Amino acid sequence: MTTATHGAPAPAPGATGGYLSVRDLRVRFATEDGTVRAVDGLSFDLERGRTLGIVGESGSGKSVTNLTVLGLHDPRTTTVEGQILLDGQELTGAGERALERLRGNKMAMIFQDPLTALSPYYTVGRQIAEPYRKHTGASKRAARQRAIEMLAKVGIPHARRRVDDYPHQFSGGMRQRAMIAMALICDPDLLIADEPTTALDVTVQAQILDLLGDLQQEFGSAIILITHDLGVVANAADDLLVMYAGRAVERGTVREVLSAPQHPYTWGLLDSMPTLAGAVDTPLTPIPGA
Incomplete structure (x- = not known):
């Protein structure tokens, strides 16, 4: 599938902009069944005070991208190429000691499952x-x-x-x-929230999202919001990045992408969302293929 963008062009290779700047990121895992290309040429920028929503199905590379930003990968089985700049500091290839000074300080992550993330x-x-x-x-x-x-x-x-x-x-x-x-x-100046509302009821979801918004206003943080829920993105994010098979297939402001999607995969994501009006009689429209 070729990369398509909408609203904002793909950043030029080598160009930098934003508090977090990712350029042509490629992440590969060596497995017994061969090489897995988890992220394949991804580029994006994020300014302080803005929230970037990253959506896509499981396995599209959302969490791998952000774990790579934090340097939380096994160097024995993982190959990382490309450029990751945090406030102008190169993270790709940085040593563990340098990354430890940044993790929890200038960049932090809310992990997907707090029950397993907390000891x-x-x-x-x-x-x-x-x-x-x-x-x-x-x-x-x-x-x-x-x-x-x-x-x-x-x-x-x-x-x-x-x-x-x-x-x-x-x-x-x-x-x-x-x-x-x-x-x-x-x-932290960069906060990565990986499915922060998973398995929470609707009321608590709203409270968590309001809390992130309030704290962002107070601290001026840049936030990456990883989710499957387009409703969450519509209410909480400024910009939207749609990932498929390790690539960005569409990017732009939330309003641009959700009101006038240009890529068939984005259409599929929107069509597969259930509606209250058709919750009983209308079957869900799944995305075909593997």
């Missing part, structure tokens, strides 16, 4: 405070107070008491909020 052996407060101590050198007492402040900021009731709870004592929505608190405790 069951440590309290929620200790896990939230850990990156703050690491990057600021704060004392245990100061880091604990900061963790309480962040739990309160993300809407956890009785934060001073709940800071000593373990993850299994939090509900799904509260664990998600705790992950957001952990990601934001050092005021």
Whole structure:
């Protein structure tokens, strides 16, 4: 499938722009069945204070792209080519020590499943405070107070008491909020949210998205929102990148792409969304093929 764009042309190779700039990113995995081209020539820019929604089916390369930005891949089985610039700093090929100084500090990620991302052996407060101590050198007492402040900021009731709870004592929505608190405790300039509303009820979804929007206004962060839900993107993102088979097949502002999609895959995504009016009698329209 050839790459098609709408609204904003593909960035020129070598050109840079935005707080995060990705150019011709290619990520390959060596497996027993051969080489998997998870990301194949992806380019995009993201400014501070804006939210980029990345949509596409499972396996399209959304999460791999953003894990690569953070340097969270196994160099023994992964080949990364292209350019990733964060505020002008080259991340491709950067050493682990350099990346550790950035992770949780200038860039952070809200992982898809907070139950598995949080360790069951440590309290929620200790896990939230850990990156703050690491990057600021704060004392245990100061880091604990900061963790309480962040739990309160993300809407956890009785934060001073709940800071000593373990993850299994939090509900799904509260664990998600705790992950957001952990990601934001050092005021990162880039926040990557990987399916932050998965498995949450509609009310909690809305609260989480409102929270991300409020925190973005407060900190001026650039946000990447990875999701399957076009409704979430329509309400929470400024720009939209549609991925298929490791490539960007369409990009532009949310309004441009959703109101006048140019690529057949984007049409398929929009047609496959259920509507309230046809929820009972109208069958879903799946995207054909593999």
